[in-house]
Amino acid sequence: MSRRTFVMATLAAAALLALPSVVAAAPETALPSPPPTDNRSAMLPVELNINGKSHRLQLDPRTALLDALRENLHLTGTKKGCDHGQCGACTVHLDGHSALSCLTLAVMAQGKAITTIEGLAKGDTLHPVQAAFIKHDAFQCGYCTPGQIMSASALLADQHTRHGSAVEIREAMSGNLCRCAAYPNIIAAIQEAQRA
Ligand code: FES
Ligand code: FES
Structure with a gap:
């Protein structure tokens, strides 16, 4: 390789190496900015x-x-x-x-x-399911209790299920989980409310 060829090849390589920085330095193509979001309008x-x-x-x-x-x-x-x-x-x-x-x-x-x-109690008078939950100690931590009571009160208001057996009540209440496993007391409370 002649000296001239060597110099030309070196200059070409240097120009290629410099290309990314040239690209990075090039001004970005301006993208249209998104319309301002106004949460109130949503x-x-x-x-x-x-x-x-x-x-x-x-x-x-x-x-x-x-x-x-x-x-x-x-x-x-x-x-x-x-x-x-x-x-x-x-x-x-x-x-x-x-x-x-x-x-x-x-x-x-x-x-x-x-x-x-x-809104379930009528003034100072508890709903029968609420009273039965207290009587039967149907809760421990109490976190699931509002949901249990709302499901049970809707269940007992339903003509088709209001006279259900313990098995039927258990089945109907199966969507309400209790991590404290107060299930026996919950069923006893619902049966008490059912009788009331
Ligand atoms: S919070 Fe709605 S079903 Fe669990
Ligand atoms: S009483 Fe604790 S989760 Fe049901």
Whole structure:
């Protein structure tokens, strides 16, 4: 290789090595910036009838009823367990039927009578299921208890299941988990309420 060829090859290699930095230094192609996000414009007016009282809220349409109850209205009696429809801790009544509030969008609960554990007693008079839970010591930590009581009270209000056997009650309540395993006392309490 002649001296001239060697010098030319070296200069060509140096130019190639410098290329990435040249590319990096090149001004980026301007991308159109996304439109500004205004969360307020994504909010919807939602009216919920809870325990006989109307509440007007501005909610993200994706808000679960459970979160609207707990975070927006501070009705924390309804518990968040799994947040996936598997434990029953978040059970409320919609038009008298039990419903998992973690799987119910708040906007879809409009126009329905929503009852939470806070609205089950009539003044100072406990619902028969509440009284029976106390009598039978049907809770330990109490975290699952509001959901258990809401499911049981809807169950007993249903003409088709109100006179169920212990086996039928157990089956009907199988969506409500109790990590303290207070199941025998829960069933005894529901049977007591059933008799009442
Ligand atoms: S929190 Fe809704 S089912 Fe568990
Ligand atoms: S009483 Fe503790 S989870 Fe049921």
